[in-house]
């Protein structure tokens with residue numbers, strides 16, 4: 001009978017031989033391919049705005065928005081070095097536009113969200129309509145729509161870009177096209193989309209033609225008002241405080257097909273119940289200070305910071321003062337595919353579909 005060493009030698013020789021025919025033995029990698037639960041490669045991390053702002057402003061001195069096309073400093077997760085990603089499926093960066101600059105028009109299959117961090121009065125134009133952006137606004141540029149940005153104010157403007165770049169890359173469905181002019185022509189007056197779709201009304205006979213919300217700017221003022229109105233009922237979710245999701249008014253689903261977006265209020269002194277879900281979350285606080293403890297690691301945060309909680313990492317929040325936080329993740333994709341799971345406190349994990 002062959003010794004174990006001989007058996008192993010024969011196996012290795014076999015693996016080597018079949019590799020030459022572009023074949024491999026599943027049993028050698030089965031545990032890696034099908035682990036018992038998600039492998040967490042991304043790291044919890046916080047970028048403090050006051051520390052990185054000088055780098056962002058310095059970018060404004062070394063390259064113009066026109067040369068850069070998009071002058072963005074990538075927020076690269078320290079666990080995903082070289083992948084230009086903040087979670088395995090999502091990209092995030094901070095974009096700077098100086099007064100008088102234009103980021104030229106283009107379109108791509110990746111969907112993009114903008115969350116305004118600093119400044120007021122720059123615009124994003126999407127498919128012939130312009131919207132003026134203010135701090136805390138959530139702005140959408142849907143897949144394959146022409147978009148350009150310009151700063152007609154007298155101050156620099158910085159926003160967080162969130163895109164599904166790694167996800168679209170994995171599916172190998174990336175297309176990009178520059179517009180022949182720097183700016184696309186405007187075909188509708190500013191305010192047309194919010195009037196048509198953003199007031200709890202829809203034009204009679206309106207038919208949905210795209211998977212993304214026709215409202216492409218969700219102003220902070222209104223999100224904040226909703227949270228403030230709801231807090232009077234004093235019904236706090238132990239894991240989330242008050243957490244709202246941005247919706248497409250046409251069908252009540254997510255505002256974007258690949259990225260779920262949220263606005264959340266944590267009242268002063270609230271410590272939330274530990275929670276985890278399979279979607280990695282990117283947060284940007286708008287108001288208030290606090291900390292989030294992720295698998296024992298403490299992330300201190302305040303307004304304009306960005307922090308990331310990788311998927312399936314147990315975490316809780318502690319608010320030192322009333323705090324309002326924007327966040328986004330790939331939850332719509334996970335839910336559509338029936339893959340999303342969450343676990344609240346010590347309850348068993350549950351999977352939810354829909355949304």
Ligand SMILES: [Fe+2]
Pocket residue numbers: 106107108112147
């Ligand atoms: Fe773009």
